[in-house]
Amino acid sequence: MASTATTYLHDLHHEARPERMGSVLPGIVATAANLGGLASGPLVAGAAAEWLPTPLITTQAIFTLAMAVCLALVLCTPETVDLELPAAEPPSRFVLRPGGRRTFGAAGALGAFAFAILGLISSLGASVLHGTLHTDSHLVVGLAAFLMFGSAAAAQLVMGRLPLPRVLTVGAVVFPVGLVLCAVALYHPALWLYLVAVSLSGAGSGLLFKGGVERAGSVAEPASRAGVLAVFFVVAYLGMGLPSVLFSIALRHFAVQTAMIGFAAVLSCGAVVSVAVALRDRPPGPGALSAQSARPS
Template sequence: MSTATRSSGVAVASAGRHLAGFWFVAAAFLTLMAFGTVPTPLWPIYQVRDGFGATTVTVAFAVLVVGTGASFRLLGHLSDRLGRRRVIVPGLLVAILADAVLAFWPDLPGLIVGRVLTGVAIGLIASTATAYLSDLYHEARPERDGSAAPALVATAVNLGGLALGPLAAGVLAQWAPSPLRTPYIIFGVLMAGLLVLVLASPETIDTEAADQDRPVRFALRPGQRAAFGAAAAVGFFAFAVMGLFASLGAIIVRGELGITSYFVAGLVPFAAFAASAVAQLALGRLAESTVLLIGGLLFPIGLALTAVSLYQPTLWLALTSAALAGGGAGLLIKSGVTQAAIVAVPASRAGVLAMFFIIAYVGMGLPSIAFSLVIQHVALRPSMIGFASVLSVGAFIAIVIARRSAAVTR
């Protein structure tokens, strides 16, 4: 066998390992994000069992942001220096620990601890997995340098996972025994299996060189701070809609529609998150300016119909409005992630994405908490109109700035 033939065989084997690793990491990312929304259709069960109000439910959901923000801020950049796999593996271990806490300590303190740990796991993995997928794809398909495929897969599995969590948990809560334990046990087993596969995936960071270079935690290309700020603002408003459906969607379905099925309760948040993923897969390859434009149109239309659905409480309208709002939000998130990655210094990509997700996840938590507090004093319907209006105006301003910044960047 000639040297050229051996080299070719090694290159093919290496490309195969990196491509397999790409899908292993994508599956782990998908499962983790699904685990993050498993409690969504279960909130009514917790609410009835323990007498929670809407605010307590929202806070129990949103404390995830505390763990996520701290993890993104303190640890999200580390994979640029320590290696992608060395950060994702501990992240999966923390997620498995969180899963065990939620499964076997279902009281409010356990919910809080489990959700904070879930946030820590998401903070460790989300930005790292996004960067890792880009690295693995580049190693597997070097001839496709600059391809949008890894960013598209990353954002699709991120939101696709958020969609699968409520659907799977709703099915299990409706038809499986122990609805507050069975979903967590199943997801714990899945994450343990994927942990083994991720351990078998190749590392893509030269840790010795990265340790010598000590990449800056957060470094943008010159003159790109406004572009990053606009991208992060788009992410903030888009994730705010996702937070609303994830925290209060099932409770609104139960209270406004009078539907007690846990499976149906999971359908509204599923519709929002699934539409996000589908919109990205269907339209994500369009020009970024077009993606922003379409997302910017679907976003307020979906929010307006969400408010209308409270005055005309029918399941089809609730699902349609959730899908339109979610589809618009998904396109905005995809655009924000892409823009954040573009303006980052390559050696600081994970750190920049970590900062993007900190801002986005704050958007997922704080507006929902504010909304749950407002509806204690103001009726739900006018509160939703105000919420939809504020988010739509904020998103519009962020989109305008982001489109201008993207034109300058390119």
């Protein structure tokens, strides 16, 4: 749904405002919606666990209601895809512009590294808060995840109109700083420092993720844009899940502080290298995702 909705937003905006083909608004809304939803979920769950009866049932009921509303809204929106394409000419799902493989690889790496810390903190943050920072509040656990994802969305909104090189450069600086502070907060346990650390790392990851989306879209053939973004999101969500599993395995052999330092170093180096490659490679095709006007498959 994430990749399709991202493409759909661009198509809807182009049809409503054809004179604004180069607008960055659809990209800002799409990326902020992804991370804004990830931010609101833990906060609602934390509040429900803290104050509402039967929190597991309550949170699922809230989610079901929200999805029902979204379904009704989607059914009311117009179709932007040509459904009468000749059967003999099925559109390709994944086609990059010539010379776009390395750029797409860098974009996928940006998405994976950006989501790695988001997945790591959201999945293991409760254990860290309970075991290392000695916090028992479910609301605080949800607040930490909310600050992380919310900072990612806020950073995109604040810097969304800046040139992509500047966005990626700021992200490459803020992201490692947040990771270092996460490790420091575990060596010198302090709740306020941990919350600041996850906020900074979240802001950095949000900027890296935004740059990854734009780079991936810029090298996609217009008719395969949805498919290319789908692959990008698959890579990003693998980045969200796999490091969390590896971190859990590392905790069997190392202290949580040592494991965090190792992961912070790997993620920081990977993000910086990916940014360097993404900035060095110019998009091989004309325009970026927001400037592409062809309809997706």
